[in-house]
Amino acid sequence: MQLNKLSLRNYRNYEEVHFETKDMVNIIIGPNAQGKTNLLEAIFVLALTKSHRTHQDKELIHWDARQTMLHGQVEKKYGTCKLDLTISPQGKKAKINGLEQKKLSHFIGTINVVMFAPEDLEIVKGSPSVRRRFLDMEIGQVHPTYLHDLSQYQKVLQQRNNYLKQLFTTRDTKAVLLDVWNEQLILLGIKIIKKRQSFIQKLQRWAEKIHNGITAGQEHIQITYASSFDADSLEDETVLFDQFMIKLSQVKEQELRRGVTMVGPHRDDLLFTINGKDVQTFGSQGQQRTTALSLKLAEIELIQEEVGEYPILLLDDVLSELDQYRQTQLIETFQNKVQTFITTTGIESIDRSKLENASVIHVRNGSLI
Secondary structure (H helix, E strand, O other), X not given: OEEEEEEEEEEOOEEEEEEEOXXXXXXXXXXOOOOHHHXXXXXXXXXXXXXXXXXXXXXXXXXXXXXXXXXXXXXXXXEEEEEEEEEEOOEEEEEEOOEEOOOHHHHOOOOOEEEEOHHHHHHHHOOHHHHHHHHHHHHHHHOHHHHXXXXXXXXXXXXXXXXXXXXXXXOOOOOOOHHHHHHHHHHHHHHHHHHXXXXXXXXXXXXXXXXXXXXXXXXXXXXXXXXXXXXXXXOOHHHHHHHHXXXXXHOHXXXXXXXXXXXXXXXXXXXXXXXXXXXXXXOOHXXXXXXXXXXXXXXXXXXXXXXXXXXXXXXXXXXHHOOHHHHHHHHHHHOOOOOEEEEEOOHHHOOXXXXXXEEEEEEEOOEEO
């Protein structure tokens, strides 16, 4: 797939901007704090209806405007698709080819993107919540129904937590409704866990091959889904239901004391190991960077496998962060097959000899020049 047109109105520091491109590689150049990252973020938002940088939609709207509007035209294997997204304090409205979508999940996935930014190192080094967000956003692109299940799970989770707090306040030891909330939590939680396990199995297959190439066969990467209960990926949903229920019964007294749900996909994590050693704890800076790079390159191939087209690749000031060898590995991956948008403060940070037919877009103070 290829993004041919992008128009923004009242998006962050852009009052109005429009650009068209037919090129596979587009280099966006400008000093810091001029709006380069905002352009890439806008493409990301057009794909997923949310930002990778903030949970607050109001931050996407120009400071003196009531709403922001994004328009994109993407060329896919079955034809041209026009996308419109309006974001305001009242919510979001999304259209595909002029037709308003009743649910955002029907809109998400029309464009597939892979974002690679310096903060992606936090997927390896950061907290479990960062890794869960990574999983949720990537799975949601290729399986929009996952986002619906996740939203329903989060609603049940909040209601169950409220009930636990109520039981703690009233000192009600019978907890008659807890079984009802347990069943709803488990049924939705299992759907999420199974989707995550399937995704990780596919990601592992690609990441292993890519990481082996980057490290010249010296390192073996392993990605493991760490569940808050014994959730083996080979087990069916009936077994998972029983295991989930047993774990909830084991932590019931702790949950009643603390007023929070202690078991479920909202507490799960991803583990990365290289040659059997935990990368987060024992990995060098270079190994952590290579792990993050392998993940992103694996994402590209996984999305192509799932949807039949390569996604759009967004590289936010990362080429300068990579040494010459890793930069070459990344460029050779996307060259001539993945449309790529690259931000940088200067062209000298990129090995132009490795790039073919790249267009250059200059950004200054919220304008393209």
